[in-house]
Amino acid sequence: MSTAINYELAPAWLPWSAVTVGLAGFTWDDERGSELATVIGQLVPAADSGWDARHRFITEVTSLLAARYGRWTCGWHWAVGEGGGGGVVTSWCCASHSIGEPAATAAKVIASLLEWRDWLEELAERFARLAPPAGADAADRSWHVERAATRLVTVVVDRTGAECGWYGLCHTVLTWFLSSTGMGPEAAKEAVEAAIGGRFASWTEPPRTLVDAVGEDLAVGLTGERPFRDR
Numbered sequence: 001m002s003t004a005i006n007y008e009l010a011p012a013w014l015p016w017s018a019v020t021v022g023l024a025g026f027t028w029d030d031e032r033g034s035e036l037a038t039v040i041g042q043l044v045p046a047a048d049s050g051w052d053a054r055h056r057f058i059t060e061v062t063s064l065l066a067a068r069y070g071r072w073t074c075g076w077h078w079a080v081g082e083g084g085g086g087g088v089v090t091s092w093c094c095a096s097h098s099i100g101e102p103a104a105t106a107a108k109v110i111a112s113l114l115e116w117r118d119w120l121e122e123l124a125e126r127f128a129r130l131a132p133p134a135g136a137d138a139a140d141r142s143w144h145v146e147r148a149a150t151r152l153v154t155v156v157v158d159r160t161g162a163e164c165g166w167y168g169l170c171h172t173v174l175t176w177f178l179s180s181t182g183m184g185p186e187a188a189k190e191a192v193e194a195a196i197g198g199r200f201a202s203w204t205e206p207p208r209t210l211v212d213a214v215g216e217d218l219a220v221g222l223t224g225e226r227p228f229r230d231r
Contacts, residue, residue, distance in 0.1 A: 009062050011075035011087070012172050016179035019120055022072030026117065033110055039064065040109050041102035054095035061109055072120060076113040078169070086165020086202070088156075091115050119159075123173065126152065127180040139228050142219040146227040148177055149195070149215035157205055167200035174218070194221055 007013045043060050045053040058077055065073035078087025083094030091111035092098050099105050130148035132141040152173050160166035171192055178188035195218035200206055206214075219227050 006059070006063075008071065009059075009066055009074045011078045012168055014071060014074055014172070015185045016176040017185075018071040019176065020124070020180075022070040023120060023124055026069055026072075028114070036068075037103070037106040037110060040106040044099065044102040044105045047100070051095070054099050057099060058095055065113060073113060073116070075116045075120075076109065078116070079112070080160055080163055082164035086160060086163065086168050088119050088159045088169060089115050123176065124180075126155070127177050130177070131181050138223040138225045142223040142225040143227045145178075145222055146215040146219035149174060149218045150211050152177055153206070153211050153214065157211075162203065162205040164202040166202065167196070170200060171196065178222075191218060191221055 040061060043057055043064075045057050062074050062076070065076060075087065075089070077089065077092050078085055079089040079092045079094065080087060081093075083097065084092065089112050092108055098108050127148075130144065130151065132144035136144065153170055156166065156170045156173055160169060171189075174192045174195075175185065175188045178191060179185050183191070195214050197217075199210060199214065216227060219225070
């Protein structure tokens with residue numbers, strides 16, 4: 001039996017506002033980790049379980065983590081490559097390869113959660129450094145947006161290896177960046193989609209000229225001005 005997608009727990013639909021709440025409120029120590037591992041271990045399906053049981057486990061773990069720590073956790077299994085959906089996590093692969101003995105599976109979940117957390121914290125720091133300054137005019141803002149876009153695309157390519165579906169994470173990261181500067185999530189998403197326009201592809205590292213073009217198109221689309229100086 002197939003399970004309906006809960007978009008509230010899909011990382012690609014995660015708003016940056018949910019991430020910032022999580023960044024402010026999450027604490028971790030060995031005691032919490034041990035207790036969580038015990039709970040997760042009890043959810044692990046039997047070794048001979050089929051596809052549905054394994055994917056149900058991922059849904060149950062995601063719901064558990066979101067209930068405890070917030071929606072930001074829903075990206076814990078957004079792993080690199082085809083099996084993981086083109087994400088950035090390396091501690092988890094996919095249901096078929098990562099689910100096994102309960103204790104080992106729980107350890108992978110926790111490692112993946114903390115890896116995802118580190119990625120979000122890194123992004124928050126990058127966003128703060130790349131954001132246009134308060135009061136910037138259109139020309140100055142255009143330069144900052146173009147620089148941010150090209151650097152963030154480059155980071156995503158590096159972390160994902162431009163493997164299957166990597167551009168989905170790229171869309172999300174750029175949308176998050178614009179949201180972090182004060183844009184509404186829907187407007188940010190539309191701006192990013194217009195700039196990328198299907199120009200990125202799985203298993204294909206974009207050439208520098210294409211990355212630059214996407215950054216410039218995003219900047220011009222948002223400000224009406226072309227970036228006025230080199231990065």
